[in-house]
Amino acid sequence: MIDADLVRHAVEAAKQAGADAADAIQLSSDSVEARVRGDEIDYVKQARERALGLRAFVRGARGLSTALVSTSDLSHAAIRALATDAVALARATAQDPDAGLPSDGFARDWPELELLDPRDREVPLERQLAEAREAEAAARAVDPRIVNSEGTSVSSSFDAVAFACSTGFEGSYEGAHHSLVASPVAAENGAMQTDYWLTAARRRSELDAPAHVGRKAAERALAQLGARRVPTQEAPVIFEAPAARAVLGNLVACLSGGAIYRKTSFLAGKVGERIGSDAVTVIDDGRRRGGLGSRPFDAEGQATRRTVAVEKGRLASYLLDVYAARKLGLRSTGNASRGATSAPGVSPTNLWLEPGRDSLEQLIASTERGLLVTGLFGQGFNPVTGDFSRGARGFWIERGERAFPVEEITVAGNLADLLRGVDRVADDLLWLGSLASPSFRVAQLTVAGAA
Amino acid sequence: MSTRLPTQFFRERFGVDDHSLARTLDAALDGRADAADLFFEYSTRDAVVLEEGIVKSGDRHLAQGVGVRVQAGEKQGYAHSDEIDAQSLIHAAATARAIAAGSGAARSVAVRGPTAPARDLYPIGSAPTDTPIAEKVLLLEQIDAYARSRDARVKEVLASLVCQNRHVLLAASDGTFVADVQPLLRLNVQVIVENAAGRREVARQGGGGRFELGRVLLPTYWRPLVDEAVRLALLNLEAVPCPAGAMDVVLGPGWPGVLLHEAVGHGLEGDFVRKGTSVFGGRVGQRVAAPGVTVVDDGTLPGRRGSLNVDDEGTPTQRTTLIEDGVLVGFLQDRLNARLLGVAPTGNGRRESYAHLPMPRMTNTFMLAGSDDPAEIVRSVSRGLYAVNFSGGQVDITNGKFVFAASEAYRIEDGRITAPVKGATLIGNGPDVLTRVSRIGFDLALDRGEGTCGKDGQSVPVGVGMPTIRIDGITVGGTER
Numbered sequence: 026m027i028d029a030d031l032v033r034h035a036v037e038a039a040k041q042a043g044a045d046a047a048d049a050i051q052l053s054s055d056s057v058e059a060r061v062r063g064d065e066i067d068y069v070k071q072a073r074e075r076a077l078g079l080r081a082f083v084r085g086a087r088g089l090s091t092a093l094v095s096t097s098d099l100s101h102a103a104i105r106a107l108a109t110d111a112v113a114l115a116r117a118t119a120q121d122p123d124a125g126l127p128s129d130g131f132a133r134d135w136p137e138l139e140l141l142d143p144r145d146r147e148v149p150l151e152r153q154l155a156e157a158r159e160a161e162a163a164a165r166a167v168d169p170r171i172v173n174s175e176g177t178s179v180s181s182s183f184d185a186v187a188f189a190c191s192t193g194f195e196g197s198y199e200g201a202h203h204s205l206v207a208s209p210v211a212a213e214n215g216a217m218q219t220d221y222w223l224t225a226a227r228r229r230s231e232l233d234a235p236a237h238v239g240r241k242a243a244e245r246a247l248a249q250l251g252a253r254r255v256p257t258q259e260a261p262v263i264f265e266a267p268a269a270r271a272v273l274g275n276l277v278a279c280l281s282g283g284a285i286y287r288k289t290s291f292l293a294g295k296v297g298e299r300i301g302s303d304a305v306t307v308i309d310d311g312r313r314r315g316g317l318g319s320r321p322f323d324a325e326g327q328a329t330r331r332t333v334a335v336e337k338g339r340l341a342s343y344l345l346d347v348y349a350a351r352k353l354g355l356r357s358t359g360n361a362s363r364g365a366t367s368a369p370g371v372s373p374t375n376l377w378l379e380p381g382r383d384s385l386e387q388l389i390a391s392t393e394r395g396l397l398v399t400g401l402f403g404q405g406f407n408p409v410t411g412d413f414s415r416g417a418r419g420f421w422i423e424r425g426e427r428a429f430p431v432e433e434i435t436v437a438g439n440l441a442d443l444l445r446g447v448d449r450v451a452d453d454l455l456w457l458g459s460l461a462s463p464s465f466r467v468a469q470l471t472v473a474g475a476a
Numbered sequence: 477m478s479t480r481l482p483t484q485f486f487r488e489r490f491g492v493d494d495h496s497l498a499r500t501l502d503a504a505l506d507g508r509a510d511a512a513d514l515f516f517e518y519s520t521r522d523a524v525v526l527e528e529g530i531v532k533s534g535d536r537h538l539a540q541g542v543g544v545r546v547q548a549g550e551k552q553g554y555a556h557s558d559e560i561d562a563q564s565l566i567h568a569a570a571t572a573r574a575i576a577a578g579s580g581a582a583r584s585v586a587v588r589g590p591t592a593p594a595r596d597l598y599p600i601g602s603a604p605t606d607t608p609i610a611e612k613v614l615l616l617e618q619i620d621a622y623a624r625s626r627d628a629r630v631k632e633v634l635a636s637l638v639c640q641n642r643h644v645l646l647a648a649s650d651g652t653f654v655a656d657v658q659p660l661l662r663l664n665v666q667v668i669v670e671n672a673a674g675r676r677e678v679a680r681q682g683g684g685g686r687f688e689l690g691r692v693l694l695p696t697y698w699r700p701l702v703d704e705a706v707r708l709a710l711l712n713l714e715a716v717p718c719p720a721g722a723m724d725v726v727l728g729p730g731w732p733g734v735l736l737h738e739a740v741g742h743g744l745e746g747d748f749v750r751k752g753t754s755v756f757g758g759r760v761g762q763r764v765a766a767p768g769v770t771v772v773d774d775g776t777l778p779g780r781r782g783s784l785n786v787d788d789e790g791t792p793t794q795r796t797t798l799i800e801d802g803v804l805v806g807f808l809q810d811r812l813n814a815r816l817l818g819v820a821p822t823g824n825g826r827r828e829s830y831a832h833l834p835m836p837r838m839t840n841t842f843m844l845a846g847s848d849d850p851a852e853i854v855r856s857v858s859r860g861l862y863a864v865n866f867s868g869g870q871v872d873i874t875n876g877k878f879v880f881a882a883s884e885a886y887r888i889e890d891g892r893i894t895a896p897v898k899g900a901t902l903i904g905n906g907p908d909v910l911t912r913v914s915r916i917g918f919d920l921a922l923d924r925g926e927g928t929c930g931k932d933g934q935s936v937p938v939g940v941g942m943p944t945i946r947i948d949g950i951t952v953g954g955t956e957r
Contacts, residue, residue, distance in 0.1 A: 435953025
């Protein structure tokens, strides 16, 4: 399904148009997505998408100048016109001594990453719709207070990536992504609550059963009925795995090479320093088998690899693409990512917080009083300072047990203090995407609510 | 303004004419579905980004494609393709029809007489994407030099200019046949400052809309943006931790209107209302805000970021009153939800691109002015927070809980604005928060044209606005007691 000749053609066209170096990426995707509410289909959407991104570099006295162009018109004529545009654009931008393509570090061979099961291409839409209905029915069957649904969404996409650059790398790979997300609505005494649960995998055989997803989503929505605020106070806070993943997302933004060389991360210049408690180990691995973020090479052709970012609380490595690495005098960690219309930037591949030995229930049982956060929302995070303040929902813990559900509160503090305050990490690492975290407890944060 | 009908663009470039449209719609309807429509898009976008004093890259992107939709009852089938030709159209139509597999009454399609929108909210001589990149590079270099000249503590400047020109053509089985050309530009300035003690802070400002690039190139346009970004970043160097807990809050005019967008706007979108998942469902005619609070959504404001001549289903945009003097009076509708609810569409059917299904979305959402003096509103608070800039928010429409994060806020002590505070987040409940509005200023302002709204993975440009208001007893998520 992917035409490797096309990216090679684009690179050659750029060089013919006057570029000193060029790389091209082609992204192709065939996808279907649908949403079902109750028994009824809400929508079904089918798509074929093809796009090509081309980067052209022109040499000057003080370095290379760069342009990035893209098109969804993949005719050879359109690509030749695009290449000419790119070179003209590059000549209008500044020369940058750090710009340019890598000359080594390319992926040469890689293990089978299990990113796709060919049999999944044959699965009819009807089967996926039936699975969505199954999740909806399972959610309703949990309790009569499950009165409605925002729908269960199913999606499957088969994607292909082809990449070529003028410094000697060419490669392609395919991968698939399947998911099912259920969002039932629970109601009692005129108040509604919703929550979601999902399963996502590269191969359909690795998805959780639809009924399990529906039930779990329903149980989460039901448990939130009757939620109230708690008084403003300092308290220990346990982040349940899905919320813990959101915290990890904030940390990732601060580990990214772009934020480091721009000094817009509070972690800039801190490699080797202690930034968290002994319980904090964070790993990025682009070659995890079947990983939702796995890929054999990154968006600059660099071999993906395993990078220990934080080791027992000590900052061990940033996540880098080629440009950020040059700015910092380091080597790329194979974390370049790009769409057709975006320049390469750093993103994690499969990144997780190493799990501990206790169960979440043990963490709760060992907390005399405090907050269990099951969901975070809002974007209140400043990577420059590490300050955060985010909306939260979950449960108040009294004497080691969930006492009542809470909502309309915030948790606030500084990410540096949070990482140093992680005193227990649970064993429930859960892969719902390319980032994963087990539940963990922080000794103390500010909880704002009533009064 | 070009005298050429926008529909001509698609005929000349892709050979799309009345006849091929009618044929495709016929294939999509197959005489059985309730409705079918086609959405063609041809968009060009360019971007320049400056950092470390230089424009490191120039970008230019071209996206084209068509989406075919078939509706049968509550069901929607959608197929899209980035190839625009007769064969792809018929294929997509067949796919969408098979998906929706309707059984409605037989009908047929007539497409005649393309129309231009009845008005032009963004009349411009040349598209912002037509201006040579060299002029855009020069603008960012001027901004960089100016920002650094303002204060020695300015260590880094990130500036970007994104220009877009979007041609759309819509044809539907009810006879709708309209095209529009939608320019959009946005300038962003981010300033990083550092004091002698090594403390670093950042602040951003942005602006833009659907108007000529020439306006942005004028120092009278961009200098105030830069001044504001520098002022905010320096202010953040002095900011102290934010108080936590429930307190009285005064929101400044303009961008804090994002409160309305999150707290009530999303919950009034017709899809959530129809499905019964909005906390506002079934509450028309009820009090949801204090007397004096009137909230409107208006897609017809000339040149604004959230404005459109026609929405992405071809319906002319309009001004819709959502809350009138504190009472809920209306919802925002696209065609599907309007049909299913038995009401008229309100011109709020929007989509990110041809690759997306339309949904009810906001345009420019704001609260009308009251009669209070803004200074007097601040003086009326003995202990609280004055919040004037926000970075964004989010809402859970089912339970109504919303959150939004302040990027500029101060303590109010004994009616006086005192120390700037950092990292304030406000959290509240949509149907409740506007009932706590106790003062409304006469200083209604709209934002500078920087809002982007996300819903179901689709981003669309929006506007917000508000006068200064006082809200009694809302939870502030800080760290200090």
